[in-house]
Amino acid sequence: MAKETYSIPVSVAERYEFQRNEFSLCVAHATAWQIPAEKLALIEPLRTSYEEKYALAANRSIRSPATTAARDAAWNALSPYVSDLYDRHLLYNENISAADKEALHIRMTSGGGGSPSPAPTSTPIVNLSSEEISVLHVNYTDSNSSGSRAKPANVVFAEIWYKIDVPAPTMPDECPLSCNISRSHDGIVFSPEMRGKTMFGYARWVNRNGKVGPWGGLFSAIIP
16 A cells, blocks of 8 residues: 655755645645645735744844844744644645646655564554644554554554544544555644634554554643
8 A cells, every 4th residue: 555655854944845835735736635724824914924934044144043033932932833734735636637646745655675564553542742732642552562653664654533522432434534644743733713622632653564553541631
């Protein structure tokens, strides 16, 4: 089973171009790709702020520790939304052409030439943290290695099934929403009207062959 993956560049200049490319394509194809207009509207002021502060920090004549810190703070506010668009709207979106997926730097991966990896046997242990408005960060460890945030060998992401508001689900099948979290501390972005409600979820590991592990226990947090 082929997997679609992406990675946000580490360098300041490359990640700036990465987010500009992502948002320009999403705005241009929002209807065709079924990206909610209200989500793009929510992101726009964060993106504008980041680009303004990036420009100030890039200007050598006025660059200072303060302008650099402001740029980095603006990126930290924007970056969960960069990941959210990929995780919830761009990966595995059948409405996006192969050429546009290439433009979005979405890569196809497979199990390669070795023998297929067995299904994971451990579970993600998840806790949710709130650091900014309307975003919950998914922090995970593995049940077989609780001291590390690393995924088990050959696992590509944690699959999250979740629901919003009470009553709490008693099993994953009662959760109508889902997303894939490829890195611990990635954020899930919620619409403003969900603030103050509780997110309930379950998680399981998915490996590069598409095999899934057992579900972990229920976790929850109030959406800030």
